[in-house]
Amino acid sequence: MSVVLESIAGAIGRRYRALRTSRTLATFCANPLNVAGLSIVTAITIAAIIGPLVAPYDPATQDLANRLQGPSLAHPFGTDQLGRDILSRILYGARLSLGIAVAVTGIRLVLGTTIGLLAGYAGGWVDEALMRLVDIQLAFPGLVLALVIAGILGPSLRNVMLALAVVGWASYARLVRGTVLATKERDFVRAARLMNVSRFRIATRHLLPNVAGPVVVLATLNMGTVILGTAGLSFIGLGAQPPTPEWGTMLADGRHHLRTAWWIANVPGVVIMCTVLGFTLLGDGLRDMLDPNHETTLEKPT
Amino acid sequence: MDTASYLVHRFGTSLVVLTGVSIITYGLLFLTPGDPAEVILSQQLDRQPSEAEIEAFRAEQGMDEPVPLQYGDWLTDVLRGDLGTSYYSDASVTGLILDALPLTLELAAASVVVALALAIPTGVLSAVHRGTAIDRASQLGALIGVSMPNFWLGYLLILVFALTLGVLPVAGAGSYSQLVLPAITLGTGMAAVLTRLVRSSMLEVLDEGYLDTARSKGLRERIVIYKHALRNALVPVVTILGVQLGALLNGAVVIEIVFQRPGLGMLLVDAVFERNYPVVQGITLFTAVAFVVTNLLVDLSYRYLDPRVELGGDPA
């Protein structure tokens, strides 16, 4: 295990150096959209970390006398139907919404990558069986299955997470398997086989690093999808239980006030939109940076 | 692989997948906290059933048999087209689905049209003007489309087009004007995904040598782009379109609620909330089967779209 850690540390070091010296970072920064994505994600992450410390109010404390107040100095994003400060709720919600996204994406990633690696590397009937499993998962429209699962289990954030995690892993499995299969047939892996390099080492040194790029990209893009999925389930009524300041639930609750107190719905709406946008932009940027096509272009003989 | 054996292979795997799908669908029942028989019965009776009643019910429904046998019975019925009967009315689930289906299909079709009409020109324009302000703007526009929770977009559209401008109806189903807003809501989300895809796939194609061959013939740029490039760029787009049809159903669930369209989505949500398991199972199974079949068709359409595709070649 320590060997792996050591090699990972080494790889990170080299990667960092490569990043600093190579043009990839410049490529990333050249597109203002990428920079925007990175900034948004950074901002949201910071909000999630320190949000509760800087929030001006408690997210659950009601103030019926000051309900439905428009944006003002005291309440920059206004107050909701129970007089709660929306800014504070958004800040507390950041941790929750991001947490869900990270957790769900994490489960999907680990599950999907493991299955994909196994299928791609083992091949044969293992591959066949695992890929059918993937097909089965993919056969269900994601939100529909999530809705059914969450619905049967009952409304709660935990169930939403579970339902969303169960439905999204297959794309990772497919991606990883595809990359593994393609990489496995590349000459450098064949060469490694001929050099008596152990299977484990081939998997960790040659296959995983080549899989990591696309997986990171997918995971980044996935963060956005999960946030949207959570919002969708919240709207249907399977989201967080009150008074949890989860963004999707806030947006869903606020829609009744869209005409009378636009900020209740639109603030979480815009925040969700920006977050998803941020992750998508970042994912696109990372893809530009880590694009496997980038390498194939290099590999094309002139 | 020739077409015939590909078809056999593809149908074979689809069959395996469908079997898996049916097992999962059937298994949903066992996700319920508690004893399914008791849950069903208390639903039907609207009160807590007694032990004796539960036993009787089990025997009557064959629920005292081993689970695989129960599944077998259920599957036999399903294969006969009998998805069971709603717990709350005598309505057959198949009938309920068939009643609700046209509205959902109508919405899906209209959304696809909206999506393609938006995505293809935008994506092509964006790719052709890569790196320019036009490109950035359309990319950002597309991204905003994907980033908005679609129920929010739906309500905002209602606010603008139905309430403020008064040009389109708020909700409901039946007339074409009532289809416009839901189709736009669902279509834009999908268009956003497709625009990005058309763009990237066009970008890849735009580098291809055969476009230069086409240009060197003296063809107009319009024909080069919309005939030679787009045709090839559409191949991955169609794949995603197939997957997106599944996503359409995801979206339809929400959109149908927003716009009060009693389609499959609304039927499903109601059934989930009512714990109307036969309906839930029926719709889940139906959508999954529809999805598998769509994807099969999409796969087969490759042969037409991209003659290079050896059917059955692994995409990897």
Place this chain on the structure above:
Amino acid sequence: MTTTPPTLEYGPDDAATPDDEVTSLLAVENLQVQFGTHDGPVRAVDGVSFSVEPGETVGIVGESGCGKSVTARSIIGLQEPGEVVGGTVHIDGVNVHEADDRARRQLRGDTVSMVFQDPDQTLNPAFDVGEQIAESLKVHDQPEQQRLLDYLHAPLFASRSDWRDHRERAVELMDQVGIDDPADRVDDYPHEFSGGMRQRAGLAIALASDPDLLIADEPTTALDTTTQAQLLDRLRRLTDERNMATLLITHDLGVVADICDRVVVLYAGQVMETGPTDRVLAEPHHPYTRALLECRTSQAARKRRVPTIEGTVPERLGEQPGCPFAPRCPAAVDTCQEGEPPTFERDDGTVRCREGVVFGESDDDGGSGLVYGNGETQCGGGDSSTASATASARTANPPPRTNAGTDSLVSLEGVSKRYQQAGGLLRRLLGTDRNLQAVDDVTLEIAAGETLGLVGESGSGKSTLANLVTGLETPTSGAVRFDGTLVGAAETRTAATLRDVGVVFQNPRSSLNPRLPVAQVIAEPLHANGWDEQRRRDRVSELLESVGLSERHAERYPHELSGGQLQRVAIARAIALDPRLVVLDEPVSALDVSVQARILNLLLELQRELELTYLLISHDLDVVEHVSDRVVVLSNGEVVEAGPTERVLVDPSHPETAALVEAVPRLEHSSQ
């Protein structure tokens, strides 16, 4: 050769020639094309001038990256994403870059056509071949009536009868370019064609507009020699028949010798030399031309060092004074590094070089006085200085020759390899699985210390055979013995056997993990054999030195190295554990001529030093001839001929071999 007073042409100022003076079919004047990159604009074409007269065949040669393709594409106005920043191109008196879209389309539809390098890239995979040729015919007929819906064959908007006519004419054209059964093949899609047929279809598209000028950008590079010969032959006949002018771009001097009337030698975006083919090949004036000619393996004695051009074609970033070739030029003098070299116009062409160098030394010494490629002493690009230096000391030694059969290292006994075509369920059920006999009952031996060359057409089973030796594949029947012991798949071989076999693959880039730095790539086999850190480090530096790389390359990633350097890394890795056999599967075919020569030198030298046995696969007979002791010819998986190199390649007994040998374009053919 008498020297006429040179006319000095300087810089871009006097580049523009008034339109009325243009008489040539194609006149390129001081063309400059730039590409914007991260590091600033790259001057891909940097003041190219030449002309093509009606009916004439002109060749453009030069190393990879010299700007040949960019020049060709700029001629028909396809320089995107580059930008023409200076100069003019006139076709038939029309200034291509100032013409409007319409006029340019008219030119392309009427006057000039182009055939592109890569047959896989030439044809649109989504449309059948007939459609693509018919389209070209239609544009030619009705250049101004191009409606999108018509071309999309949208019902009601497209005239079916019109298209049917064009399709019929397409069949005729296919017949003319030499596609058999054109009526049957017209509905085929490009992927159903072989490479040669695709290139022919590309030619048919180009000929559809009955052009006055045909530009062919490396039309045969991707094809095997037999196909190449057929296609060139066809091209020659067609141009004669139609009195069509041809601009042929190639890096293969043999091809040039074969069919060109005149040659333009391009280097770093500049024209180095022009002149009649015979003169240029026989008496090159420019040092670069001479270097190019000499680094062909066919020029060198067998198993001897091939002269090389050290260094690489520079990327022309920004303003760089002096002759671009100066850093690599053995005849360079200080003045070469500054100012523009002058262009001398002579009656037999032009030469762009400092006067003294060109006419003085080369004329006197007839070229033999210069040792090209001795990088250490004369060139700046000392990538492989060590290797070259050590090599020169041994050049004199006679190549080791072992008596085949006495001491066989590898022996194949009746080895066959059958692949099951992916047949699918139905086939499996019906038992109609198609089998593909990739290697068929091959018996051969490789003696210790010798170099066995393996040749054959594409798909004849060369790589499969190599894989059987290395253990990447297991034979369906027969036995593979290494040093007398039966060996199977790599996974089942002992560590010792694995250590004894090294492999170098065709494509250096794909054989190195792009995510590992060079040092780790080379250390991989050492690691696998349990060497400790310190030993590994020492061995890596040793290896880097012996393949002619410096320590500073060790920490680089593959994408930071050139193709030649990468192949050195791959070789270093292959020899890391002191193998006895090295399997080389097309080790140089992805490389440029000059780089190829350097790698071959390295291989020869290593063989001598380490007493290696080589199994060399190549489709390039010159390469095989240069380095192998014995040659085995494969056809359809079977050995059709085997024997000492001299005998097999000079006096082939099997028609297959004869065809292979015959197809190789050589300078010598044309001079006969």
Place this chain on the structure above:
Amino acid sequence: AETSLDDEADGTFTIVPTADPTGTGDDWDSWGGMAPYWTRVIEPLVWGTDGMQPQPWLATDWTATDDTTWVFDLREGVTFHNGEEMTADDVVHSFEEDILTDRGDFVHGWLHLEPGSVDRIDDYTVSFETTEPFPGFPGTIAHNMIDIQPPEADRRDAEIIGTGPFTLAEIEQGQQLRVERFEDYWGGAPEPTELTFRAAEDATTRTDLLVAGEVDLIHEPATSRISGLRERDDVRIETQQSSGSVFVSINIHREPTDDADLRRALNYAISQEEIVNTVLENIGQPARGPLSTVIDWAADEELPAYERDRDRARDLVSQSSYDGEEISCLVENDMDDGRTLVQILQEEFGKINVNLDVEVLEGPSLRDRTDRGEFHLELGTSQSNSPAADYIMWENFHTMGISNKDLYEADGTGLHNLGGEVDELIETGFQSHDPDEKREAYVAAQREIMDAGVVIPLFYREYVVAADAELEGFDLHPIDKFAQWGELTRTT
């Protein structure tokens, strides 16, 4: 809003009730694609007055001939939509087949009738034999579901033949239902020629439909929109006190809410006025008891008032056995304003150091939990859909009421049943023919219930109908489903 309406032919109106008029898919309250409420296609024997008293309808009179026998005289000259006249046979058929047989046992307990107990005496007289003395019988059958249809009707197959002022014309499942004027209506042909009932179960959507001018009248606009609607000239807002009330019912058989001190503390924590004045936009009356004051024996004034008094509440909490654990409060997901109200409870209880865990659940899950008694509080609405509101007392608070019976029989507990004296008082009230005696008994029971803090009353419901300002003649009723559309007109 006006423009689109002006174009319409007069006499056609579009109405949006709170529930889907084409039925919820639930067999119980919809048949053949139609919910019987709202649409006035079918009618019962008895109707209800605005004061929640039984009122002659298809029956003109009724008498109890003994403790358990009721004789009803039918109205003569009532024609069904198929042109046939309604006679006793139709009444017997409707009760015996449609109501008592088809709908199952549940109805037997509710109506206190068993199959075979309805008899024809002559063409216009029918007798009913109740299973036990049941003075509330006429009021109980004054219910939309207890309708009269001829044997030719096939209600399962959308063959609905009623006696009402409108005939069923067209159903679009889940979307809308159209009815047309019935010229031969026994009460005289109604004004509107055609009514369309549209489905829009979401309050915001309903409001939007009205504001966009797509419909003429909606029930229950979204609370948040009411003040906005009031300011509009083109919209008319009517409010009507309903027979319903909203309260929190407490599981008194589960720790720690089995402690009356805690329950009283919870009552002291809430200010009903504040709730009504803020989140309810002044729609509704602050409540003291569980029953809407339109019910004549609702006790309101006579009940002890729990004014908000947090100090007292905190004292009570510390006296009680409560030691800081979370107590659960369930609310059904489709209850209007339910999420908001329950959060107010949470906040207010927090202020007296009681931790409330809120669970918004869909119907079946909620019922599952309440059936098992696995909850502490439940926020809900109790509403009578017939003038006889007795069953609210019985089913909620009597040990043998539907809420309590199962658990009581299973393990001697129940949910909201104090038992003993309260049971007796409810029985007395239930069986009394004398209004004063009945009232006295029920008031006493309600007082006991409130004393013990079995419920936390929140407010007596008012419901709102918003319509196009030009609309006139809509007749609202405490039971919102009793609204009559016969005089609906448009002033131009």
